[in-house]
Amino acid sequence: MVCTGKRPLSRPRFILLTAKLYWLLSIVQKAHGQENTHSIRIEGDVILGGLFPVHSRGDKGVPCGDLKKEKGIHRLEAMLYAIDQINKDPDLLSNITLGVRILDTCSRDTYALEQSLTFVQALIEKDGSDVRCANGDPPIFTKPDKISGVIGAASSSVSIMVANILRLFKIPQISYASTAPELSDNSRYDFFSRVVPPDSYQAQAMVDIVTALGWNFVSTLASEGNYGESGVEAFTQISREIGGVCIAQSLKIPREPKPGAFDNIIKRLLEPPSARAIIIFANEDDIRRVLEAARKHNQTGHFLWIGSDSWGSKIAPVYQQEDIAEGAVTILPKRASIDGFDRFFRSRTLANNRRNVWFAEFWEENFGCKLGSHGKRNSNVKKCTGLERIGRDSNFEQEGKVQFVIDAVYSMAYALNNMHKELCSGYAGLCSKMSTIDGKELLSYIRAVNFNGSAGTPVTFNENGDAPGRYDIYQYQMNNNTAEYKVIGHWINKLHLKMYIQTTTLTVSMSLSASVSLGMLYMPKVYIIIFHPEQNVQKRKRSFKAVVTAATMQSKLIQKGNDRPNGEVKTELCESLETNTSSTKTTYVSYSNHAN
Structure with missing residues (x-):
């Protein structure tokens, strides 16, 4: 050798x-x-x-x-x-x-x-030029x-x-x-x-959401595997560094769940009764099955889910689980629907899309019909005519990662284009220097x-090949029996939540030694009352001036006053207001003030 x-x-x-x-x-x-x-x-x-x-x-x-x-x-x-x-x-x-x-x-x-x-x-593969068939002819094979x-x-x-x-x-x-x-x-x-962007940015955004809403006792739930476990690990590490957020328990969904696994998960999530906020990094199939189990155990309204981008604004995880998912706050990399792709995809037919070997199977699935005797669907299903049209005869909504697929392809194309300009300047087509593309150079x-x-946003990579972190914050809301995801904020290096507040003033008389407690109900108007002692009043007979903040919401306050000692009421609040005015709001709606 x-x-x-x-x-x-x-x-x-x-x-x-x-x-x-x-x-x-x-x-x-x-x-x-x-x-x-x-x-x-x-x-x-x-x-x-x-x-x-x-x-x-x-x-x-x-x-x-x-x-x-x-x-x-x-x-x-x-x-x-x-x-x-x-x-x-x-x-x-x-x-x-x-x-x-x-x-x-x-x-x-x-x-x-x-x-x-x-x-x-x-x-x-080795060069097959020296290979011969039994009759001495070279073999025919696809290069x-x-x-x-x-x-x-x-x-x-x-x-x-x-x-x-x-x-x-x-x-x-x-x-x-x-x-x-x-x-x-x-x-x-x-x-x-x-x-x-990597989940380290997403985890930071989720910690910021939890902190902004004043929650300090949460549980985490992850699908087994790199995505779920790494996401929860990042959330836990960041929350530990920042402080103020306690992890009640961290649960893992097995890669191959056994019967009853999701029932056991719900039972364990119920063990710490005040940890109602659940941080979930899981695939959409696992999310759906967790919601199904929560409904089975009659826990509608108990949990408030904080979902990662695998949940995002997808319909599949919440389909027929709208009541149990209501109020969920989810996160998704900033994106936009690409109109050109919508026109392209709606125009796809069996006749003009033969290059996609799975399109016939999609056609059967999408229109609920069967293509001839070799179709994959049951023989009792109606036959496809081939005249069906996407968006006309079936629902169509662009999948959330379409933009990123397009950007990934264009990233490769722009890299090749810039490489061609430098290596093959003035040469039409591939020159000898690019006949074999060097991967490290590319x-x-x-x-x-x-x-x-x-979507009009810059596409760049850092030294690790990561994209910058830009997220939209969604909430899953029910309006007149119609469920939808609504954008309630965004995260670009820091959190911005949208809300609209009005304040009025009233006076309430009480002893300073009294412990103030306010119970919150599920209602369209939520009143958050902050008490301030009036000045120029004798110490033991001082009245309280209450600033009443009325926030128009379509969300839940799930944590009741009797969950916490000393009359302290902490609300678990899902912001869902859309306005140009931003504000920060305390989630403590009352406090105890004992005279010495």
């Missing part, structure tokens, strides 16, 4: 490396044999990979479950939409066509790892795509699993939804970037991008 300029590998290390490569190759070949039914492939000069949870996690050894219409189809169509827009733009990657290779992760990290090995196939960068994944656990492989082959990765703080470790995930261009994204 001849080695130039490098120390030769010791025999044990060489054997181990060879074994690992053979193992990778065996899995790649398995995935490669399934590519026709499990991937979208579009040719181009530069190929970008895509990882999306098109299906949910399967049961009982089956890798893939039900189709995910929004988190799967909407998001992957957003990537295709962005690719189309870039390829039509004469000023961006002129004479260079972007292609794609999109894979389904099936919401499972191990399956995603197996699928994503397709992205490194071109780098680890694997050279993937220059990867868009995805969605969940943090999947991104972590995939990032560990992609970094070995120096393939840059940009996620549109993974927010685990662990991914900010640039020493371990050096080829990973994301257009969403990464440096990714980290340097600065452009206005699809």
